[in-house]
Amino acid sequence: MMNFLNLEYFLTAAEELNFTKAAKKLFISQQSLSSHISKLENDLGVELFNRTVPLTLTPAGKSLVKNALRILDLKEQSVKELADIKDFKRGDLFIGASHTRGRAFLPEILPYYNEKFPNINLHLLEGNSKELDAALLKGDVDLIIGMLPFNVENVEMVPLCNEEVLMVVPDNILVKYFPNNYMEVKQKLEKDMDITLLKDCPFLMVNAKNRVRIIADEMFNEKEIKPNIILETESIETVLALSVKGMGITFYPKTLMNNKDLIFDKNTITGVNLYHLKYNKTHGTLAIGYQKNRYVSQALKEFIELAKDKYGNIE
Template sequence: MVNFLNLEYFLVVAEELNFTKAAKKLFISQQSLSCHISKLENDLEVELFNRTVPLTLTPAGKSLVKNATKMLDLKKQSVKELVDIKDFKRGDLYIGISHTRGRAFLPEILPLYNEKFPSINLHLFEGNSKELDSALFRGNVDLIVGMLPFNVENVECVPLCNEEILMIVPDNILAKYFPDSYGIVKRKLEKEVDISLLKNCPFLMVNAKNSVRIVADEMFKEKQIKPNIILETESIETVLALSVKGMGITFYPKTLMNNKKLVFDENTLLGVNIYQLQYNKTHGTLAIGYQKNRYISQAAKEFINIAKKKYNAIT
C-alpha cells in the first residue's frame, strides 16, 4: 500500500533532483529520505529515479509525478470535506492576496472572521497576480482576492466591488516637461486624459506580473507609446510613494488610494494630480476566486460570505 508521506517526499526529490537538497528542504536526514524513496519503489515495484549525476526521473517517475500530485490534492480535499462533515470547529483556510491589497483588505475581514471562527487556522500566501493564479491552480490556496480576470481555468468568481486604476501625475513633472504650456496641458488632462500627451514623461511602474502593470502596458500598446520607465519594482506602494514625492507618473488602484494610511497622509497629496482614465480595462472588479473542480470548504464559504457583506457585493 502506497504511503502518502512517501509520495510527498518523492515529489520534493522530483522537484529538486537532488537527495541532499530535498532532505534539507524536508528537515530530515538524507539517509531517512533515501529509505522513504526506496520503500516507495519497492511498494510500486518500479525504479523512480536514475541514480546518475545529476539525478533524473525514469519514465515511471515522470508518470508518478503527475499522478501523485493529483492523489495528494484529492487527499487534501477529502480531509477538508470530512472535517466539515464532522464539525465546523477546526480547520485551515489558505488565502492568496497581494501584499498591498492585503494591507487594505484583510484588516476589514480577518478580525470579523477570527472572532466568529477562532479555531480556523489562517494561512496567507502573498504574491503578484501571476503568482496568485498559479497558487490557485496548484491547489496551494483555497481562494484568491484580486482584480478580474483571474487567468486560471475553471474559476468561480465572486464579485465584491468596482475597482478602478487611477493615474498619479505630480505637478512638478508637468511643470518640468511642459515649461511653456503647463497650464494648457493641465486643463487638457482635467477635461480628458490622453496619455499620449505624457509619452516623454518619466514613469514609475510595478513589474510585468502585476495586474495594474498588465493593464498599463495594454494601454501604452494601444496608443503606440513606448513609455519612459525610469524605475520598476515589485512594490506598488513604492511607486506610489515615489510618485507623490514628484519622481514620476504611476498607476494605482482606487480602492487602495482611498486607504491613505497605507503610505501617506492627506498633506502629501498637495501638488499631485489624480486622474481617472478613459480606458475600459482600467475599470474592473475586485473579486474572490476559487476553483470550481475543487471542494470548497465551509471555512472558505464563511470567508466569502463575510467579505461579500463587508463590501456590499455587486451582482
C-alpha cells in the same frame, strides 16, 4: 499498498533530484529517505529513479510525479470535507493577495473572521498577479483576491466592488514639461485624458508581472507610446510615494487610495492630480477567485460571506 508519506517524500526527492538535499528539506536522514523510496518502489514494482549522478527520474517516476500530485491533493480535499462534516471546529484557510491589496483589504475582514472562527489557521501568500494565479492553479491557496479577470481556468469568481486604475500626475512634472501652457495641458487632461500628451514625461512603474503594469503597457501599446520609464519596482506603494513627491507619473488603484491605513489617503495628497483614464481595462472589478473543481470548505465559504458583507457593493 501505497503510503501517503512515501508519496510526499518521493515528490520532494523528485523535485530536488538529490537524496541528500531532499532529506535535509524533509528533516530526516538520507538513509530514512532512501528506505521510504525503496519501500514505494517495491510496493509499485517499478524503479522510480535512475541512481545516476545527477539523479534522474525513470519514465515510471515521471508518471508518478503527475499522479502523486493529484492523489495528495485529493487526500487534502477529502480531509477538509470530513473535518467540515464532523464539526467545523478546526481547519486551515490559505489566502493569496498582493502585498498592498492584502494590507488594504484583509484588516477589514481577518480580525472579525479570527474572532468568529478562532480555530481556523490562517495562511497568507503574498505575490504579484501572475504568482497568485499560479498558486491558485497549483492548489497552494484556497482563494485569491484581485482584479478580474483571473488568468486561471475553472475559477469561480465572486465580485466584490468596482475598481478603477487612476493616473497620478504631479503638478511639478506638468510645470517642467509644459512651462508655457501648464494650465492648458492640465485642463485638457481633465477633460479629454489624452495620454499621448505625456509621452515625454517620466513614469514610475511596478514590474511587468503586476496587473496594473500589464494594463498600462496595453494602453501605451494601443496609443503607440514608448514611455520614459525612469524607475521600476515590485512595490506599488513605492511608486505612489515617489509620484506624490513629484518624481514621475504612475498608476494606482482607486480602492487602495480609499484605505486610511495606507501611507496616504486621497484627501491628504497635495500637488498631485488624479485622472480617470478613458480605457476600458482601467475600469474593472475586485473579486475573490477559487477553483471550481476543488472542495469548497466551510472556512472558505465563511470568508467569502464576510468579504461580501464588507465589500459587496457592485453597482
